[in-house]
Amino acid sequence: MPKPFLILQLRPEREAADDEFAAILAKGGLREADTIRVRLDTEPLPEGLRLADTAGVIVGGGPGCVSDPPGAKSPAEALIEATCLGLMPEILERDHPFLGCCYGIGILAHALGGEVSKARYGEAVGTSACRLTEEGTSDPLLAGLPAEWEAFVGHKEAVQALPRGAVHLVASDACPVQMMRAGRHVYATQFHPEADAAGFETRIRIYKDRGYFPPETAEDLIAMCRAARVEVPERILARFVERYG
Template sequence: MRPFLILQLRPETEASDDEFAAILSKGGLSAGQAHRIRLDQAPVPADLRLEEYSGVIVGGGPGCVSDPVAEKSPLERQIENSALALMPRITGRDFPFMGCCYGIGVLAHHLGAEVAKHRYGEPVGTTCCRLTEAGRADPLLAGFPDRFDAFVGHKEAVQHLPEGCAHLLSSPTCPYQMIRFGQNVYATQFHPEADSAGFETRIRIYRHKCYFRPEDADALIALCRSADVTWPERLLRNFVRRYAR
């Protein structure tokens, strides 16, 4: 099988390693079936050949594409620019892509849609995702219930459906929980790779990153431990099964 290219945008090693392990586990991949690139350590190689991969999976991160460039650190600019540089080839070829969390901002920004903080940002916790009519017909969501819970935590969100995209999932707090560009380019606002243990790790690591008040961390960890979040991980498994080649 051609490997899946996994691009990670988290500069914190513990969070990055935990996310990578979760993507492998939830996607049903072995380490040998994935090519991992941490964009905080190295950019996407200029000579990278997409045809050598089954698909591309982009993880989350603490950065925001909507932040003014002048306010971003050199490392944040490096990570974001490297992720965005690959998007013309992804969308131009309709190459299999799954953007998780930060990934929806990268895709929407590339497509010219507004990504901003003034609407639809979500506090750390769970939200109820709802299938749209297009979502019920999408192969990655085959067998999903009309409603299911997912882990979220976002400072920014897509403000309108990007041109050329299908709207697959919504929620009361954020209408654009999952979109698809063309036939094979997907992105989610929620975290399909996250379970309660993984989210607990992120809450601890990011407790001073302005997602929530630091003193609320223990309560959020308790909330995550009690949450029934099982369906989102099937999305990654379905993506891998559909595009492995």
């Protein structure tokens, strides 16, 4: 029987978490039975779980920020961060398949000793014009994709410089490190590979008062997302699942 993917979710809002999980299944070509879903804000990792028994780990996005000082983190955010970071040494040592989405790139960069902060490169909710780097054009998850494409983004913090030992795969003018890889199988994206316009509309409505954008601009942002052509990022998620499933 194929090994399941471990899906770690960080969103405390049930509607947002459920919508994200459904998007990961749909865009990844997965059935719920192909996964172990853990909402880290409400439940611990399953007792006795071994990474070796999973096909890979997919970390979703969330409202927390790795770079926030400890006192600014809620107990749930602190627990989520500690759990994710606690897995990274084994993931990196084993070179275990990992795809961190948005929040996940901060986790990976932090684990590699890189700088994650709000100093530069935050992006407002919307789309970002991404492009493959030279290394990206030959990466198994990206080879053959268009050289440039749009992706859905929305984040306050970002990787400030490529961590030592990481491979730079995707860039944008607004946020230079949009995707990177450690080892051969550990990936992270700043953009959302699972997101589509409907999913971002849900998140815009849920997070409109969380400081990502002026609340009065929510309807304009929704209209912009509906008009956007975002097609390539979901192919990256599908390739990850196909490669390691």
